[in-house]
Amino acid sequence: xxxxxxxxxxxxxxxxxxxxxxxxxxxxxxxxxxxxxxxxxxxxxxxxxxxxxxxxxxxxxxxxxxxxxxxxxxxxxxxxxxxxxxxxxxxxxxxxxxxxxxxxxxxxxxxxxxxxxxxxxxxxxxxxxxxxxxxxxxxxxxxxxxxxxxxxxxxxxxxxxxxxxxxxxxxxxxxxxxxxxxxxxxxxxxxxxxxxxxxxxxxxxxxxxxxxxxxxxxxxxxxxxxxxxxxxxxxxxxxxxxxxxxxxxxxxxxxxxxxxxxx
Numbered sequence: 077x078x079x080x081x082x083x084x085x086x087x088x089x090x091x092x093x094x095x096x097x098x099x100x101x102x103x104x105x106x107x108x109x110x111x112x113x114x115x116x117x118x119x120x121x122x123x124x125x126x127x128x129x130x131x132x133x134x135x136x137x138x139x140x141x142x143x144x145x146x147x148x149x150x151x152x153x154x155x156x157x158x159x160x161x162x163x164x165x166x167x168x169x170x171x172x173x174x175x176x177x178x179x180x181x182x183x184x185x186x187x188x189x190x191x192x193x194x195x196x197x198x199x200x201x202x203x204x205x206x207x208x209x210x211x212x213x214x215x216x217x218x219x220x221x222x223x224x225x226x227x228x229x230x231x232x233x234x235x236x237x238x239x240x241x242x243x244x245x246x247x248x249x250x251x252x253x254x255x256x257x258x259x260x261x262x263x264x265x266x267x268x269x270x271x272x273x274x275x276x277x278x279x280x281x282x283x284x285x286x287x288x289x290x291x292x293x294x295x296x297x298x299x300x301x302x303x304x305x306x307x308x309x310x311x312x313x314x315x316x317x318x319x320x321x322x323x324x325x326x327x328x329x330x331x332x333x334x335x336x337x338x339x
Contacts, residue, residue, distance in 0.1 A: 086115030148213030207237030
């Protein structure tokens with residue numbers, strides 16, 4: 077039996093951790109496999125500790141799946157490097173590394189469902205994400221915004237970020253003051269709260285949550301990883317391509333994220 081280890085960013089908010097557990101419980105039940113969480117930061121266990129526990133329990137085949145919304149530094153560096161380290165630490169364990177959610181129709185569909193629930197199917201939208209120093213990851217948010225606009229009644233779908241890059245939520249809402257703020261986050265936590273505060277008195281949708289289409293996507297990504305058909309988009313990867321302002325990242329060493337569990 078190939079275990080599913082779903083790796084989320086992590087939040088100190090218990091409600092955010094519950095979203096991750098609910099999503100993995102549903103996916104594990106669908107697949108008929110053990111599905112457990114691990115976190116990059118702010119929650120336990122770490123990736124290293126979770127894999128150590130699985131190895132100690134005799135599991136030797138694991139799909140490590142990033143429950144992340146785009147391929148930023150966490151999936152390209154922190155989780156990937158943790159998987160590589162685990163291959164050295166547990167040579168008898170076979171590890172398959174899957175890819176994050178990305179601008180997938182399932183994600184877009186849940187975003188639209190949250191707008192339907194808010195009664196905002198024909199309103200301008202500002203899609204708000206965390207933000208990254210990785211241009212490729214930020215471009216995925218822009219692609220998601222575009223897909224949310226296509227074929228729907230929203231006059232405009234702009235995008236904004238609450239950390240690391242711009243435009244900020246305030247800047248986007250200046251351009252579209254009557255917009256609904258759509259949260260591109262899996263669950264609650266620090267950054268969604270920051271986005272909600274930046275929205276002021278505007279209507280803000282709920283995060284994605286453990287919606288059934290995301291369970292479908294986790295199942296799809298798990299099967300893809302087992303089939304060795306992980307088509308990671310490296311066309312605009314800052315670790316491979318000299319992007320303006322980020323040239324020094326090309327070929328940079330990739331190390332796991334520092335997690336309190338692994339101190």
